[in-house]
Amino acid sequence: MRILRSVRHKSCADGSLMKEFLLSAPVTEGFFSYLENFGEVEALPNLGEGFYKFDKPDCFSIRGLAGDTTVEVRFRREVMHLTVDFLYLLFTSYREDGPVDVAPLKQREQAVSKRVKEHLYGPD
Amino acid sequence: MTEPPPIIYLNNAATTWPKPREVLEAVSQSLARPVFGSGRTTGSQGEDYVTLAREAVSSLLAAEPPEHVVFTMNATDSLNILIQGFLAGKGSGSHVLATELEHNSVLRPLAELERQQRIRLTVLPVDNGSVNPDLVESAITPDTRLMVTTHGSNVLGSLQDIYRIGEILHDHGVYFIVDGAQTAGHTPIDLKTLPVDAYVFTGHKGLFGIAGSGGFYLRDPDSIAPVRYGGTGTDSFSLYQPREMPERFEAGTQNYPGLAGLAAGANYVASVGVKAIAEKAERQTAFLIHELNKGPGIEIHNDSPELPIISFNIRGLDNDDVGFILARAYGIVARTGLHCAPLVHRAVDGGSGSVRLSLSWFTTDEECRIAAEAVREIAENADSSLGAA
Numbered sequence: 001m002r003i004l005r006s007v008r009h010k011s012c013a014d015g016s017l018m019k020e021f022l023l024s025a026p027v028t029e030g031f032f033s034y035l036e037n038f039g040e041v042e043a044l045p046n047l048g049e050g051f052y053k054f055d056k057p058d059c060f061s062i063r064g065l066a067g068d069t070t071v072e073v074r075f076r077r078e079v080m081h082l083t084v085d086f087l088y089l090l091f092t093s094y095r096e097d098g099p100v101d102v103a104p105l106k107q108r109e110q111a112v113s114k115r116v117k118e119h120l121y122g123p124d
Numbered sequence: 125m126t127e128p129p130p131i132i133y134l135n136n137a138a139t140t141w142p143k144p145r146e147v148l149e150a151v152s153q154s155l156a157r158p159v160f161g162s163g164r165t166t167g168s169q170g171e172d173y174v175t176l177a178r179e180a181v182s183s184l185l186a187a188e189p190p191e192h193v194v195f196t197m198n199a200t201d202s203l204n205i206l207i208q209g210f211l212a213g214k215g216s217g218s219h220v221l222a223t224e225l226e227h228n229s230v231l232r233p234l235a236e237l238e239r240q241q242r243i244r245l246t247v248l249p250v251d252n253g254s255v256n257p258d259l260v261e262s263a264i265t266p267d268t269r270l271m272v273t274t275h276g277s278n279v280l281g282s283l284q285d286i287y288r289i290g291e292i293l294h295d296h297g298v299y300f301i302v303d304g305a306q307t308a309g310h311t312p313i314d315l316k317t318l319p320v321d322a323y324v325f326t327g328h329k330g331l332f333g334i335a336g337s338g339g340f341y342l343r344d345p346d347s348i349a350p351v352r353y354g355g356t357g358t359d360s361f362s363l364y365q366p367r368e369m370p371e372r373f374e375a376g377t378q379n380y381p382g383l384a385g386l387a388a389g390a391n392y393v394a395s396v397g398v399k400a401i402a403e404k405a406e407r408q409t410a411f412l413i414h415e416l417n418k419g420p421g422i423e424i425h426n427d428s429p430e431l432p433i434i435s436f437n438i439r440g441l442d443n444d445d446v447g448f449i450l451a452r453a454y455g456i457v458a459r460t461g462l463h464c465a466p467l468v469h470r471a472v473d474g475g476s477g478s479v480r481l482s483l484s485w486f487t488t489d490e491e492c493r494i495a496a497e498a499v500r501e502i503a504e505n506a507d508s509s510l511g512a513a
Contacts, residue, residue, distance in 0.1 A: 065452050
């Protein structure tokens with residue numbers, strides 16, 4: 001799955017930056033199950049084809065409805081420069097038709113999380 | 125070109141949509157033909173949109189004389205001009221009153237002046253959607269010079285008792301600026317009788333104009349110093365801003381398409397009748413609230429708004445989630461978050477923000493029914509999801 005383009009963005013009341021992304025394929029329940037490897041997922045599965053929200057604290061959150069080719073991403077603005085590449089990687093690494101090897105992604109996630117933590121809270 | 129999917133637009137407190145056909149035609153015509161402007165020789169084809177708009181707004185709001193209606197970019201622009209212009213030359217230490225209901229268009233200019241130590245600001249708490257006039261009176265001190273407050277809350281849809289507050293303020297010699305961004309076109313306004321010194325309006329909400337148009341009515345021109353200077357097309361030999369109204373406050377080329385739309389919008393409102401608009405809005409708002417109250421976990425923050433504005437939250441769901449689901453799953457355009465009025469949210473939802481549905485004359489009963497069903501469906505899903513957790 002690829003992010004084709006950012007269709008709109010706005011600054012949110014909580015200081016985050018929202019970007020709406022148009023995707024190459026609809027998001028699915030499987031996509032959000034895959035995202036659970038990297039953060040927390042909340043779901044209202046009976047609403048339409050299902051409403052899902054992925055949250056990776058201090059980095060970004062992703063909202064989407066299954067079957068929809070648009071998702072809404074909210075970035076924590078101060079660290080967006082550190083996290084945006086990882087977000088794109090999460091999308092491009094997902095495959096609907098087969099298993100995803102999450103091991104290299106987990107390694108990347110750890111590196112990103114470490115840099116984010118240092119940026120927000122200082123070195124250990 | 126493919127037609128976009130139908131939407132139900134319930135974000136009219138931000139900007140009304142759709143606009144009356146008359147407005148679209150007037151804006152289009154203003155761009156298609158030369159305009160008449162003071163000092164311009166545009167021939168007999170040019171319409172004087174500025175005067176048309178001034179007369180239309182003056183007539184709708186009973187704002188006399190029409191020359192005391194001044195055009196600006198929007199309500200925020202008007203409030204900045206009035207607040208800065210009133211306090212100009214008054215030195216530091218003026219005491220100013222506002223309320224928790226204010227939009228940032230009031231709060232931010234005042235907060236900045238407070239930070240510069242030019243004023244002392246008191247923000248009055250609200251009770252059940254409005255400020256008790258007695259509380260206003262008790263907050264007045266010998267150095268109180270100004271009160272700036274909203275007429276109608278853009279979060280709670282409540283009206284303030286502007287008449288009583290104005291009487292109290294005038295008894296104490298306090299200047300009164302009213303932010304009518306949410307009330308012009310929604311509720312009858314009679315500036316002949318309302319005891320206000322300045323009334324602010326915007327073009328793109330209840331008056332059905334387009335964004336970038338707005339203004340204010342000013343009872344006593346000498347009470348406000350101009351804060352903008354420039355060409356007016358009149359008295360051009362003078363290097364000083366004319367004292368006459370409205371040139372005293374209108375420097376630079378006017379927004380002709382915006383004023384053409386504002387004139388058409390105000391005339392449209394007048395032709396329908398503000399009373400008829402208010403009655404329909406009241407009926408539809410009551411229906412929506414009644415229907416929403418049937419849903420589990422829907423907390424409505426004002427059960428009896430006077431304006432067609434309903435703010436609510438759904439237990440267990442972030443307000444932004446609700447807005448996202450309404451938009452993406454149901455095609456319903458709502459507004460979420462703080463609605464640029466941060467202080468009132470501390471009182472009603474703990475500061476987390478709310479979902480807001482706001483109607484206009486063009487909202488249909490069917491749209492209200494669909495919206496209520498959609499919100500209830502979301503609430504029922506959230507409720508069962510919470511129950512399962």
